[in-house]
Ligand SMILES: Nc1ncnc2c1ncn2[C@@H]1O[C@H](COP(=O)(O)OP(=O)(O)OP(=O)(O)O)[C@@H](O)[C@H]1O
């Protein structure tokens with residue numbers, strides 16, 4: 001009480017400072033909104049406008065193209081493999097890093113960040129160097145009739161590598177800030193390791209995990225650079241949606257290109273919408289698990 | 294139900310820092326002992342080693358005739374209350390307290406109805422009737438502390454280990470809870486080791502007090518023993534405040550306040 005009494009007059013005094021900060025606030029918010037509209041919103045709207053330029057009919061027709069359908073299927077397949085894989089491995093790695101002490105922990109942390117800091121094109125090239133026909137493992141793979149580069153396995157590998165950090169990066173800081181005492185309490189109360197993991201550790205991070213998975217998924221579907229290097233751009237076989245968009249665009253098939261682009265953008269928007277709805281719906285629970293008590 | 298705890302020459306080193314340097318301590322069945330010491334003296338480390346959360350480098354812990362080393366964490370059946378509560382933040386109070394019962398293997402797990410009545414009994418015991426549907430974040434510090442205690446009591450522990458249970462609370466609440474805990478102990482009779490760095494708390498609450506100094510037990514005894522004959526200069530200076538008040542109380546009134554128990 002006494003504390004706040006002493007603080008109050010200070011917070012009250014400069015009326016002018018208050019109106020100045022209000023003005024600064026308006027200017028800053030205005031700039032941010034302007035920037036977002038110009039850089040993010042307008043291009044996004046353009047995608048949909050371009051896609052609809054020749055009407056809904058043409059838009060749907062372009063989805064009937066077998067190569068387009070193949071690209072959509074491949075993108076969904078790659079995401080369906082890469083996202084669960086990265087979610088599982090990211091969860092395991094975060095758990096190890098946040099809850100245990102071991103040698104080489106910092107090295108592991110750096111490795112997790114690596115895909116963020118190097119260009120995706122290089123990530124792709126690494127696989128070509130490893131598995132390509134002229135690569136280190138190329139001859140062995142050829143001898144055993146295994147195709148990785150210019151085939152689906154290569155695309156999956158490249159996507160996994162590029163999107164690996166999303167889940168782990170969401171989980172590690174949260175798990176570290178939550179510490180290990182809840183797990184210790186659970187073990188002392190007689191819970192097994194599995195029970196502790198599924199009833200204590202996992203529920204405490206489920207929102208961060210979901211968020212990481214959504215981001216990972218958005219990126220897995222949208223990845224261009226690394227996939228472009230390993231894919232070989234074989235129509236109907238190794239073209240994902242982003243690669244297919246580029247090809248259509250280069251062929252001056254603008255409606256086709258923007259049709260696929262609008263689908264890709266729609267998927268991303270849906271992801272964000274899902275996240276927002278979930279955050280709004282479970283706001284209380286999210287606050288409870290995020291706060292240290 | 295309650296068993297004595299015997300700690301024999303426990304040693305624990307973190308890196309090169311010796312946190313426990315040969316600690317021996319006996320807590321008799323049903324006794325409440327306060328472990329008193331300045332910050333960093335090794336109180337939490339000793340408690341964690343007894344609980345099995347920390348593997349000691351040397352020494353032994355016995356629960357009755359059982360060597361703790363041969364027991365898993367579950368088999369130890371320790372009721373542990375953490376310095377920072379460590380309540381399960383995503384669970385309601387009810388589920389926090391029920392956790393230990395639900396974690397049991399199927400054969401010894403009570404029915405949901407059995408769990409419910411046990412949890413409600415415990416809530417009544419810690420005077421939190423009606424709060425079972427709250428989340429920990431919606432409780433005051435003192436209430437969280439009592440939930441943590443109820444959760445620990447739910448597994449019918451052999452031994453209760455309390456790590457500065459009132460450390461984060463304001464002085465008034467501490468006083469109330471102190472009295473409440475003493476009554477609770479008299480009713481339930483758990484062998485209890487109670488960590489604190491607050492001399493008043495130790496002297497008011499415990500039958501015997503163990504004073505820890507830089508990873509060694511400096512003295513164990515009743516409040517009277519320690520006030521009358523501090524074993525080392527450290528103990529003398531550490532309890533100086535209490536000793537002075539004690540002396541004043543003796544001068545002013547005949548039956549003295551603090552050490553009269
Ligand atoms: N995991 C650890 N790694 C390294 N050093 C540790 C670890 N845990 C404790 N220590 C050290 O051991 C010593 C004793 O710590 P402990 O937590 O037992 O003290 P405490 O008596 O409980 O203090 P407080 O009253 O502040 O809680 C301290 O010097 C501390 O820095």
Ligand SMILES: [Mg+2]
Nearest residue numbers: 336337338376
């Ligand atoms: Mg401590």
